[in-house]
Amino acid sequence: MRGKFITLEGGEGAGKSTQARLLTSWLHDRGFETVETREPGGTPGADAIRALLLDGDTPFTPTAEAHLFAAARADHVETLIRPALAAGRWVVCDRFVDSTLAYQGAAGKLGVDLVRSINETAIGDTWPDLTILLRTDTDTGTRRAIARDGAETDRFTNRDFAFHRAVGKAFDNFAEREPVRFAVVDGTKSIEQVAGAIRSAVETRLL
Numbered sequence: 001m002r003g004k005f006i007t008l009e010g011g012e013g014a015g016k017s018t019q020a021r022l023l024t025s026w027l028h029d030r031g032f033e034t035v036e037t038r039e040p041g042g043t044p045g046a047d048a049i050r051a052l053l054l055d056g057d058t059p060f061t062p063t064a065e066a067h068l069f070a071a072a073r074a075d076h077v078e079t080l081i082r083p084a085l086a087a088g089r090w091v092v093c094d095r096f097v098d099s100t101l102a103y104q105g106a107a108g109k110l111g112v113d114l115v116r117s118i119n120e121t122a123i124g125d126t127w128p129d130l131t132i133l134l135r136t137d138t139d140t141g142t143r144r145a146i147a148r149d150g151a152e153t154d155r156f157t158n159r160d161f162a163f164h165r166a167v168g169k170a171f172d173n174f175a176e177r178e179p180v181r182f183a184v185v186d187g188t189k190s191i192e193q194v195a196g197a198i199r200s201a202v203e204t205r206l207l
């Protein structure tokens with residue numbers, strides 16, 4: 001039987017990596033075979049593109065940037081996510097296409113429709129069964145990221161507050177439009193409270 005595909009979305013410092021780890025371990029304890037992964041990245045090819053996108057100084061046009069995220073995603077979906085699901089594994093992914101729709105599409109001004117069409121061949125029919133949106137305000141997310149990383153930033157962390165607010169608003173819109181795929185969780189609560197809310201969403205929607 002095909003496994004389930006769960007993605008975690010939200011702004012910077014929302015707690016996605018922390019919750020991806022906790023959810024994967026909870027699913028594993030319940031007897032599911034699991035794969036924990038993240039975007040951009042997750043395969044050697046996609047990780048090489050991640051380095052270009054996040055760590056490198058090379059400038060890209062917005063359209064080129066959106067295509068690079070989609071190229072990394074195509075490699076990730078074809079070589080890791082789709083085979084894992086076909087083998088019955090549950091895949092937990094820290095960020096996926098909704099991040100590109102929010103960052104490059106809505107906040108980056110390319111537009112959600114164009115970015116969606118750029119991603120169509122990369123994703124095919126491999127859309128998430130459940131997307132957990134961790135809602136936090138920009139201040140909380142930034143404070144957490146700074147407490148963790150200090151002054152270290154990447155190309156996206158460097159954008160201004162208005163950009164990050166637009167990202168948050170875009171995620172809210174996506175969740176409103178697709179209430180069956182999205183579960184919205186208050187990411188400002190404690191790590192354990194957030195983990196509990198995510199487990200409830202998974203139990204209600206997928207088990």
Ligand code: Z5A
Pocket residue numbers: 010011012013014015016017018019039040054069095096097099100101103104144145147148156157187188189190191192194
């Ligand atoms: N990006 C894009 O533009 N387009 C795309 O298509 C994709 C990505 C896929 C990826 O950066 C950047 O790429 C991202 C968007 C862009 N940039 N931004 N902004 P990344 O992979 O390096 O990082 P990130 O995805 O933004 O995640 P993050 O900053 O690492 O945050 P997080 O995973 O959501 O949070 P965390 O690491 O789990 O937690 C952060 C800290 O807070 C940590 O010390 C935790 O212990 C703490 N924490 C977590 N939860 C809590 C709670 N509940 N209470 C208190 N403290 C907490």
